[in-house]
Amino acid sequence: MLKDLFIGLSQNQFLNSAAKKYGLKLGAQSVVAGTNIEEAIVKIKELNAHGIACTVDNLGEFVNQKEDATAAKEQILAVVEAIHEHEVDAHISLKPSQLGLDIDYSFCLENLKEIVSKAHEYGIFINFDMEDHGRLQPSFDLLDELSKSYDNIGTVIQAYFYRAIEDIEKYKNYRLRIVKGAYKERAEVAYTAKEEIDSNYIKLIEYHLLHGKFTSIATHDHHVINHVKKFVKEHDIPNDQFEFQMLYGFRKEMQLELAKEGYNFTTYIPFGDDWYGYYMRRLAERPQNINLVAKQVFNKKTNTILGVAAGAFLLGRLSKKKK
DSSP: OHHHHHHHHHTOHHHHHHHHTTTTTTTGGGTSOOSSHHHHHHHHHHHHTTTOEEEEEEOOOOOOSHHHHHHHHHHHHHHHHHHHHHTOSEEEEEOGGGGTTTTOHHHHHHHHHHHHHHHHHHTOOEEEOOOOGGGHHHHHHHHHHHHTTOSSEEEEEETTBTTHHHHHHHTTTSEEEEEOOOSOOOTTTBOOSHHHHHHHHHHHHHHHHHHSSEEEEEOOOHHHHHHHHHHHHHTTOOGGGEEEEEETTSSHHHHHHHHHTTOOEEEEEEESSOOHHHHHHHHHHOHHHHHHHIIIIITSOOOHHHHHHHHHHHHHHHTTSOO
16 A cells, blocks of 8 residues: 555655755755756766766656656757767666657657657667556557667566566567566556566566567566576576666665676666656655655654655665665
8 A cells, every 4th residue: 555655646746846846955865866967977977987887867757748848858968968978888768758748649759759869879878768557558659660760779668567578579679678667557457466576577587688689687686686697697698688777876785796796787877856756666666665654754744845855865864775
């Protein structure tokens, strides 16, 4: 029930707007790499110095005004330019809903085309982050359309969807990030039991490692990581065919350790002031954090804004602890 609560909060427009007023002053900076491009570039350079690549997310989603989608496009184009100018090892992760998917499909396509084209010019990869089920097929449609002209794009396969195995087979020739899934979905379209999701997650990873172009394994679970290490060794899969991915601010020691061991590693770098939805989904994904935050924030007689601020502070503190 608490997981559902946090996912619901992540989609609350009022709370998203309210949270922006507080920026990253209460600890959120430990899991969000600043509010602007310059701050994000500093963090990218620090990680690059340790042999860690980055994928950069200009935070924001569920945009319903064209001017906001256009502003997001311009910001992402600026990130592309910054990656090129600073010659850092980084690429872009973006959400179609931030670029107008909920407004008009053709409008979103044109925004994406401008970004992908500029990134292609610089040899920068663009990853389409997948969202909830209602936006799933339109996002794949966008990928299909842009793939007719560009080869620097890939996407995400979410293990909790029943259709995930068909999708990973269809898109096996793409660079794919494999995740478990972070949205609230109906039982008609997705697995809801942890055991089923975990099992499908491993199945998808193994399939793409054996048959796919390049596999990004997004997990903080050392059991999954150890399984993958054993699997690639048993099947003679070279290290240049896959990478591990983790979120900025989580399991820092393990990130450094994997990079030192010679594995390709990418850190997911979110930045910007639209951090609230991202935060709430991180809470929903980390059950051990949910009860603590609920106990210390939502059971108190605090107002909405204090709840938002405290949630940011607590997650920032908790993310520093080793899982």
